[in-house]
Amino acid sequence: MMISLPTRFEAYGAVKIFELARVLELDSLGVTTKLSGTYTVSYEVLEEYAASTAIVVPVKDEDIIALEGVLRAIPHASPIILVSASRSSPVDVYSREVELARTIHSVTGREILVIHQRDPAWAEVLAGTPLEAMLEDGMVRRGKGEGMVLGVIAAAGIGARYVGFIDSDNYVPGAANEYSKIYYLGFSLSESPYTMVRIVWHYKGKLASSDMYLRKRGRVSMHTNNVLNYALSRLRKVETDIIRTANSGEHAMSIELALRLRWAGGFAVEPYELVQLLEDCFLGVDEGRCSFLPDGVNIFQIEARNPHIHAERGDEHIAGMLAESLGTVYHSRLGADETVKERIHSLLRDYKYEGEPPRPRVYSLEGVDPSKLFSALLAESTMTHYFK
């Protein structure tokens, strides 16, 4: 892969946010001389980063064809962690996912770990730890953020140095392959141990919508990017549109960063990553709130070339997702400015959402020993399958 070299960045305290870089060539096979302004790495370096990156694939009752394409697209060297929230009855979707992982492993030899978000073993393992807050009625809560936290624990548990997230509702396997390589390149660019790589979709589309139309971005991201940029512009007194990836489900980070982050539940998870970094390491850096000093955090934003085509789901409630997303800003120091709050209210009213957006539920991994939790899970769980 060859990308445009990310050079310009804006610095907010200890947080460096790089301007959008783009994929110039999906495949740099055979590149011998690098032209100025481009960035690529050798096969050996790519392999090294691939082998140290666990790819977490959250899945919930997804079309098995889309999931299979994603699993077959992630480079062989990266261990896959499938975090399922799929049902077991009346149709046992979860056991089909386990079978798929087993088959792929047995034919290709690739490493796949399958865990279930609602596995009762998690309750035993998490009880008494700071993550007990994720439990409800003896199980880990449903929610995307909660599943991602389990993925981070597992990634650290199997010894990965990096963790990347790739959604399973993607009908373009080539996109999943591209996202993985973007993560590897982004990691290799960073000079800080605290690195995050966030992907911008080139286009997205929905299958079986009334007509297929490739959108540049989703409405939730558009509004959240807008609000975050507005809040930053107000604080700096200089207008900015640096943030392009507020809701990027496709993103990745170093394990050191993942374990020091606080994680939000549900759909607040991705914007909250940015909000807390800006709260702690920009607004709160002088109060000693930033855990990422002296190196600071590098955030790369890279636009993929493949379209992201996913299935139309009946259970998407734009207003609710938008409120969860904007709630992260609203209840933060970035939202202390009344004009920011007013803009959030005004956006939400367009979606018939009245009142305050919800405050994100937040989980901290501080004081958690992921290797210990993961070993305990392997010992306790009957639902976990580790094919390696």
Add this chain to the structure above:
Amino acid sequence: MMISLPTRFEAYGAVKIFELARVLELDSLGVTTKLSGTYTVSYEVLEEYAASTAIVVPVKDEDIIALEGVLRAIPHASPIILVSASRSSPVDVYSREVELARTIHSVTGREILVIHQRDPAWAEVLAGTPLEAMLEDGMVRRGKGEGMVLGVIAAAGIGARYVGFIDSDNYVPGAANEYSKIYYLGFSLSESPYTMVRIVWHYKGKLASSDMYLRKRGRVSMHTNNVLNYALSRLRKVETDIIRTANSGEHAMSIELALRLRWAGGFAVEPYELVQLLEDCFLGVDEGRCSFLPDGVNIFQIEARNPHIHAERGDEHIAGMLAESLGTVYHSRLGADETVKERIHSLLRDYKYEGEPPRPRVYSLEGVDPSKLFSALLAESTMTHYFK
């Protein structure tokens, strides 16, 4: 890339047609031990085949976004030959394509040759050669097959050992990347200098159709595969369904094979490749008609993982395309059997096509010196652009 090892084949005289193989992993980055039944190659081998394969991309007034994605997806090491039949007025689509190629070359350094099918220089160059038959009114005829012949001449002219075709009307760049790698792997599998690799789409879909629906294959291919398999079954007295790729636009071959093939014009080009090989090297092998002895021809058929998503075009006439396609069988020794002819008539009647399907217009490269033609083109043409 890791594919299932193609092992079973059917032999028709000097033609070996392999059963469908499948892509198991898009990216074998990091594979160290190969499991039985799988096939992959090292990075070095992949690079070697990539560098010796020219990828011909035929384009005709295509959405520039789709074309750009395809150009950026083909591995860097493979020279690209863009064969344009796009208009120059009222909008100058061709000069936009040249600009795109120039920009990609100047940023990434990759090799791109751009030629135009209707370039008057071709007439000067081809006059007096066996390919004069391609000319009409002082220009190369319009038609897909004719453009592909020019691509083969150019590929041989720049010294490529292999030539692969990838359509430009593809909204999934990852698919173009995958096709290229399938070609490299197929070439590396073959023990004959006469090798062909034909791709089966996993799914195809159309953009902006009334609703997006991923089809397993197009109607033209379905019927042509069916007729070819029926003809072979009648000849062998054993039923077969070996042929899965009668109309595969996505296919590739060694230059030795390409220069010894006869090429059909228009939409007949892909099925005619198979038909003539079966006529000459199966039915006609004892009469000395096969030019590929003693090695014989190896045809690999490999199913890609990415969907093929293209734009809905107003100018697709299924009945006409089907007739051109089935005409290759009808007018061959495979169609000598009256029941085969009857099946073709019956299929065509379902599409309101009455009468005999057209006989393919056929061009032979025998006695043509492609390097000489290509040098003459470079010297004569003002429309050719070679960015390297």
